[in-house]
Amino acid sequence: MRELTAMQAAYWAGRASSGPLGGVAAHLYAEFDGNEVVPDRLRRALARLGSVHPMIRLTVDADGRQSIREGREMPILETEDLRALPGTSLHRHLAAKRRAWAEQALDLIEGQATAFSLSLLPGGRTRLHVDADMIAIDPVSFRVMMDDLAALYQEPQSNRTGDTRFFDWLDSMSVGAEHARQRKRDRLWWQEKLADFPPAPLLPLRPDGGARRKNRRLATRLSCAQRHSLENAARALRVTPTTLLLGLFAVALGGATQCDRFRLNLPTFWRAPVVGNEDQLVGEFSNLLIVAVDLHTVDTAGALCQELQTQIFELLAHSAYPGVNVMRDLSRRRGDLEVSPVVFSSGLGSTVGELFSERVGRVFGKLNWVTSQGPQVALDVQVAVVDGGLLINWDVRIDAVARDWVIDLFNAYSRLLRKVSDQPDLLSASLSRLNDEVSPSGRSDDLVSRSPSETEKMVVHLMKRLGGDRSVIEADADIATIMAENELADFRGFINRYIPSCALSRDDLRTHNTPRRIAGLMRRRTNETSEMIAGAFLKSVCSDARTGDAEVQDQRHLSAHFGDGTPHRTKRP
The missing domain is CATH 3.30.559.30 (Nonribosomal peptide synthetase, condensation domain)
Structure with missing residues (x-):
């Protein structure tokens, strides 16, 4: 059992803090959208990864001491077969999973410093979900971990071993007399600066901040x-x-x-x-x-x-x-x-x-x-x-x-x-x-506006429906990082079917990477006709009882106001 480092201890204390901005686990969550990732092969790669990098199964006990628990299968790969889910249900399920994983606290007491899940999607697509607690794995180590996992998946017969570990690095740092001398010197240097050090920036914090955590x-x-x-x-x-x-x-x-x-x-x-292969290690090396x-x-x-x-x-x-x-x-x-x-x-x-x-x-x-x-x-x-x-x-x-x-x-x-x-x-x-x-x-047209255009409102509405997560699609959001390729393809299909004059291409969505930019492009290509059509569409959406499948109803509204793709010369509602 070892004491936590200063940074690890700060993260651990922050987990238990009941004050403002406390009660949060320091962690990093990422998703990767690929094709034909094989669960059994990934499971074997993860088993080997746990041997190469023991910190991915770090345990921290109730007294705040860290160790590597041996003899347990960690990490465990969770798999979800979502291939039979219809489009709207699939998007909503993935959005709910994203919210849950982005705000979870891994069980370090049980040795769960990382979590991996593979979602099997229609058409051979896959989504790999990876979460890591930063008490065990800092952001640079996260990159090392993912690269090694990919290598072990790609080359199952690789003889990669982890002879030197993060704890070896810690031991080498703690016994060095020169490091102890530098630490004492730097502490005295800081003591002379603290009297006149500036305060934290004065943010407009809400008085009830932290009552209900929302990221x-x-x-x-x-x-x-x-x-x-x-x-x-x-x-x-x-x-x-x-x-x-x-x-x-x-x-x-x-x-x-x-x-x-x-x-x-x-x-x-x-x-x-201090150990010779620091760049290949996974651990918590961060400082502030x-x-x-x-x-x-x-x-x-x-x-x-x-x-x-x-x-x-x-x-x-x-x-x-x-x-x-x-x-x-x-x-x-x-x-x-x-x-x-x-x-x-x-x-x-x-x-x-x-x-x-x-x-x-x-x-x-x-x-x-x-x-x-x-x-x-x-x-x-x-x-x-x-x-x-x-x-x-x-x-x-x-x-x-x-x-x-x-x-x-x-x-x-x-x-x-x-x-x-x-x-x-x-x-x-x-x-x-x-x-x-x-x-x-x-303000330029690619940033948040207090008066969004009707076209912009419609674009955001459709993307929320396709993305299945109302909390993350905003006018200034980068769609490439919040929507999958198939979701963007569905969006283009909707628009180009009912407003052919927009002629949105895949490259258009890359260069106009926010809903506001896309809306601006649509308005220019249709000579502002999209504004009238979008207004009529949104009015119908708001007045509808919205029963049944939302995606089907959106198509009905689009068809009603866009017809066969030729914009109607309707008056703005």
């Missing part, structure tokens, strides 16, 4: 060209791409909170080279950099990024003293629990490249969904490389933070990234000008 996911994507433009802008400033994205987020957050000084949590996953943001001392976003880069290098040089311990010291100094409810994680510029390897996509299919949550976190901002572009993914405790406020902040940050990718010289503009560029009056 919401906001996501959008930037193209490969936009990603490269941002990387080039970072290079010109002599900062890392992660620092550039962090600095722009700080600008947006400062404008939204009207705060000049605040702190942010920046997770790192560096593995000290507590970053101070001061917008009052800089004139431009570029200058802010350069200041943050200098600070981050300094923090990394003093990271032997864990960030969790820094926060505990800060709480003792101020006589109250100090938290940092905003976390910013970025894989941009990472040496591992894509969020998951090409082999994982080839064996298990395309990443369809990924989300994470953790205790004491109201806003978890994640940026990762996916399909050559950038996935901007926010996990929000919408029960605790004001919904409209966080949507406006998400919009502002998304606009800011796109603006800077198009006009890198904005990094030399004043912060006030930059805030004006992304102010609500400057």
Whole structure:
């Protein structure tokens, strides 16, 4: 039995906390949509994976001590045969499963640090569901685990072994005299900084936050060209791409909170080279950099990024003293629990490249969904490389933070990234000008609007029906990460059948990747006729009693108002 590390202990305590933002398991959940994944073959690969990476069956006892429980079949593969379910029922079942898995807490006391499920879908399609508790597996380890699982599935006769384990790495770290000396040095360094360290950002938290936990996911994507433009802008400033994205987020957050000084949590996953094969290990290697943001001392976003880069290098040089311990010291100094409810994680510029390897996509299919949550976190901002572009993914405790406020902040940050990718010289503009560029009056048509068009409402309605989950389809949502390919094909089929002039293609849905963008394209291609038709359709939907199968009724409404595909010249209802 071993004591938990500082980060593991923080996660464990957060699980049991009854305070605001507490009572949450820190975990990462992902879905992969593929074809012809064979359950028995996957089951055998998982059995071998448990031997190579024992942390996937980590046990934590009631006293908070960790061990690997031997002699048990872990992890167990759950399989669900959903091939006979009709379309609407299938979508609803998968949506309900996604909600349940995205918010579950794995039973660590019973050695369930991971959970795997394979849904067998019509037409030979499959969906692999994977959940991992971050007490055992950090995000980089999740990637390692999935790549090794794909390799073991692909090559059942592989002689891969796990001779060196995460606990071996921990032991090597704990006995090193140099590490102990650095830890003491870094603790003293932090003691000198705490007196004047900035507070957490002042979020508009709801007074009853946490009474009923509810997570919401906001996501959008930037193209490969936009990603490269941002990387080039970072290079010109002599900062890392992660620092550039962090600095722009700080600008947006400062404008939204009207705060000049605040702190942010920046997770790192560096593995000290002490055993020789650290990159192949699965475990909990994470640390927190507590970053101070001061917008009052800089004139431009570029200058802010350069200041943050200098600070981050300094923090990394003093990271032997864990960030969790820094926060505990800060709480003792101020006589109250100090938290940092905003976390910013970025894989941009990472040496591992894509969020998951090409082999994982080839064996298990395309990443369809990924989300994470953790205790004491109201806003978890994640940026990762996916399909050559950038996935901007926010996990929000919408029960605790004001919904409209966080949507406006998400919009502002998304606009800011796109603006800077198009006009890198904005990094030399004043912060006030930059805030004006992304102010609500400057909203573009791909972001959340207070007055959505009728076409947009119809697109969202149809996608909710096809996706079977009313809580995740929003006008600003990235449809590629929340809807499967077959669901998008069904949507295109609906629209092109009844409004042929839209002529939506698969590429259209890739380049116009949100319901708002799709609606804008439909309006342009139909010369605004889609507005009149959508209005009539929605009026009928709202007035209907909605009995029977919803998908059949949507088709009836579409047929009634779109007829044989030739738009009627109806008046707007």
